[in-house]
Amino acid sequence: MIKGIIGKVAVGDMQPVRSMGVINLSRESFYKGSVACPDDALSKALAMQSEGADLIDIGAVSTAPGSPTVDEAEERERLIPALRQILDNLSIDVSIDTQRASIAAEALSLGAACINDVSGLHDPMMAKTVADYDGSLIIMASDRVPGDLLGLDQIIPLLGERVRAAVRSGVSLHKITLDPGVGRWIPEKTTEHDLAILDGYRRMRSLGRPYLAALSRKTFIGATLKLQDPFDRLGGTLAATAVAVYLGAHIVRTHDVSASLETIRMAQAIRGRPASAECDEINVEVLGYLGQGEDIAETFKRTGVDERGMGILAKKSSFRILSVQGLSSMEALVIKQEMLARGGDAAIPKLALRCDEQPKEVLIFGTLSQISGLVKNLRGQPFRLPQVASCINDVLGRIDGPERYR
Secondary structure, eight states: OOEEEETTEEEETTSOOEEEEEEEOOTTOSOGGGBOOHHHHHHHHHHHHHHTOSEEEEESSOOSTTOOOOOHHHHHHHHHHHHHHHHHHOSSEEEEEOSOHHHHHHHHHHTOOEEEETTSSOSTTHHHHHHHTTOEEEEEOOSSSTTOOOSHHHHHHHHHHHHHHHHHTTOOGGGEEEEOOOSOOSTTOOHHHHHHHHHTGGGGGGGOSOBEEOOTTOHHHHHHHTOOSGGGOHHHHHHHHHHHHHTTOSEEEESOHHHHHHHHHHHHHHHOOOOEEEETTEEEEEEEEEOOHHHHHHHHHHTTOOGGGHHHHHHHTOEEEEEEEEEOHHHHHHHHHHHHHTTOEEEOOGGGGGTOOSOEEEEEEEEHHHHHHHHHHHTTOSTTHHHHHHHHHHHHTTSSSGGGGO
C-alpha cells in the first residue's frame, strides 16, 4: 500500500487523489493562462483554494524549452515577495518549484511545505536542505537536464536511485513524491515518448512512493489533437488526466483546478482501491495479475480446447504477484520453500536467511494454481501461516470484488 504526505496533506492509495494548482511567476511560461505577476499571485492562489485545490505549486523560472536563463537573484525577486503574501493568507500548503537549494532553503524557512525539483536533485545540496527543514520533496525524473529521460525503462531505475539518495541525505521516505517527467523537455523527447510513458503510468507503483501527473496543457496533447495553442487543450488535458488517475496517479498538478475535480473523482472511482487484506498484523496486497479464469475459459471454448481440462488450464494461465508484509523470518522461509516446490517462487529479504527479528515483506509470484496450492498447504503449517493462507485467499477474491469500489 502506497502512503505518503506533502506538508499536512496525506497522499496515497487510501486517500482522495489530490489536486495541486499551478501558479507561474515566470512570464516565459508556455501557458500564459497560468502566469501571475506578483500583485496577482495571491488572488490566483485564493481562487484555486476556493475551487478545491489541496496544494498550490509556485514557480518563478520557466522550464519550457527555449526559455531564457533566469539567475538566482531574479528568481528570488520574483518568488519571495509573492510567497510571503500567499503564506500569510492561504490555509492550504504551498509547494515551491525550484532547482536551487538556496531558494528552497529560503522558501522552506518562510513556511513552504514542499520543494518540487524538476532537475531530479541536480543541486547536490537540495536533498539535505529539504531534510534540514523536514520538508516534503517531489523528485522529477531527470539525469543531466530536466525531463531528459525518454522512457520508463530509464525513468524508474533513476527515480529509485534518487529516492535512496534523498533518504541518505535525511529526507523522510514518507515525504517523497515522484514525477516521471512527461513533457517535451528536450527536442529528442517526442509525443510518442510521452504517450508511452502515460500508457505505462501504473509501472510507477514499483517505486513504492506516491506519484503525480503533471500533464496540464502540455505539448504532447497539442500534437496529438493538432491544437497549437495551449489555451485550446483543456479537453485533451482532462482526458489524459483521467487516464493517469486510473493508472494510479495520487496527485494531479493542474492549471485548471475546478475543471479537473470531477474528472479526478470519476477516474479514481473506476480504478478503486488496491486489492488488499489484513489479518493479525499481516498485510497482503495484489501487486499485479494477468488472466481471469472465466475469461480464459471462454477463450478455450472459442479455440476448441477439451472442456474437461479447462478448469485446470485456467488456473495455470492466470498469473498473480502478491506482497505479504509483517512476516517473521521463519514464515518467509516456509513460503519461499512452498512456492519453489510448486514451480513458483517468492522473493524474500536476505536478512530472513539470518533469522533477523524485524518484520519482513515477501513477494510471491506464480500461477493461480501454484498460489492456491500454497494456500492449501499453509493451513496446516505452524506460526501464523494459517492466518496468512486465509488472508491470501481473501485478497485473491477481491481483485474483481465490489469492496474495492466502496
